Amino acid sequence: MKAERLIKILLLLQHGELLSTREIAEELEVSERTIHRDMEALSAAGIPVYAERGQAGGWRLVDNWKQRLSWLKEKEMLALFLPHAEKIINDLNMEISSKQIRDKLLLSLPEKSKENAVNLWERVYVDMGTWKNSNSQMLPAMEVMKEAVMSSKKVTLLYKKVNGESTESIVKPLGLVAKSSTWYVVALKTDDEFRSYKLNRIIECELLEESFTRPRDFNLAEHWERSKQQFVQNLPEFRVQVNVSPSAHQRMKFTGRFVQTVHEGKVTDKGWVEQELTFQTEEEAVNFIVGFGSQVKILSPLNLIEKVTERAEEIIDLYN
Template sequence: MRADRLMTIMILLQNRGKMTARDLASELEVSVRTILRDMDALSTAGIPVVSEKGKEGGWRLLDNFRSTLSGLHIDDMKALFLFPSGKLLEDLGLNSQALDTREKLFAAIPNTYRNEAQTMWERIHIDASTWRQSEGKVRALKIVQQAVWESKKLRMHYEQANGERKERLVDPLGLVAKGSNWYLVALRNGELRNYRVSRIHYAKVEERIFDRPQDFNLAAYWEQSKADFIQNLPKYDVQVEVDPEIMQRLRFTGKFVQVIETEHQRDSQWLLATVRFHDEQEAIEFLLGFGNKLKVLSPKDLPDKIVALAKSVMDYYQSAE
């Protein structure tokens, strides 16, 4: 549409300062004659576009002109007002500026979008934390953040999953907030690695600057890394019969269990379900808690192991009396 093209011309001139008619025509995929007609239309509408001749010539907006048109659609405007969790901004040292930033943004947008933006601001709030928050300490976050901004190597003492601490020298590429946890994405010995920031017990920014990979995209890498992690998680599936009254509890008990299939049985009121765990021990401990409201069908040896755990619990408490 011509109106969209005229607005795009204004945005291009605001951002680039000066462009020839040929450059504008190439950018917008129209003819030079069409661009010249568009310039006449802008001028007639009161937009101060001027043409400068010569080798360094081109079209530009007068220096004192600033358009309130941004090229953003209403959905774009709404997205701008969906600020992330205040806790995450606070971790980055930005929380105190969030309100002021949003006020400035609100003042800068066109009047026609302000009602929609105000509605989004007042009615949507994003909280990335969990109900029972166990916040990992992020004592090293500010140092890690500095290394990321400055593209400098980072030396750190990192606690592995087994509790052992190792010294690592990495090229920090970016920070990712997953829920309320921070992860450092970094290169180590040429391989991309993810490090949980709460496990970094010591961090120091080195003076050496590293070369950031030109084709690295943090968001794309993280999505692929997350998909690979989920795909490689260990799986231990258990087929069970379930009393319908506990099905809702079974579905929402915890992050480590997943009900992947359910069906009604023809000759029973109980439901047939397949439940996925990470490993056998996790399944034994979890399923024991449902007592006689759940019956394990397979694996065949699992019921005996659940009974053995139940007996060991009974023996423990009986001996303690």
């Protein structure tokens, strides 16, 4: 965080204007004391920051000095210009645009790299939203959770589980994670057990005055990757052997969210393919196979044939 803040201070000062400690502190949302420490760090690093004393004083770079991002390799510099996900910025209510970020960074880029950076920006776009923008509305819990994460304060929340039950808890929010278009807050419960909560399932939440001590060894990215792997490993698995028609075989390539193909076997003279599929539950397997009608034939388990047949009969009865 400090390194990022020092770069931001340099970018602000490179415009050549005299900036007061208060102005810089407000821009970076830190204390004036922190800015004084940062200026000492910049000076110690050999960057010619100059303080003008007095009521109208402030900070400036000597002789319009400009520090290029020359300590970064070409690919590292270009990585800074990968377009930001506007949805993430908007969800966090940061009130900035990715274009503003790009324009400020361009000031510190060597001339030979500017064209490549602009080309990357114009040729790559990151869209984190859904096709129908169903999650485009502001999440009611976002502002509370963002403040709690940044200030290390406890939160009381009313949370709706998948089964429809609602539970009330007091948690210690540690970080926010955007998983595709869905936001999660990683928090510690009162027994210091880690838990991830979907923000769109938080019915009510309230920021408490009570602070908590953030675990010193906690790393949000590492924790999320570990918990994600554990979640996948602990998912239930229901395996099915089937024969699949050529048309169904092509369609299944686009249904990875609901089913995974573990193994593909021999192909018959009519183009049918023997496949082993995995589902999380038997019910998911039934619904999936029924949806393909006569294009998927179950080989095993045999008791699944009976359940699919029953579901098909229920559909026929519905329309009769």
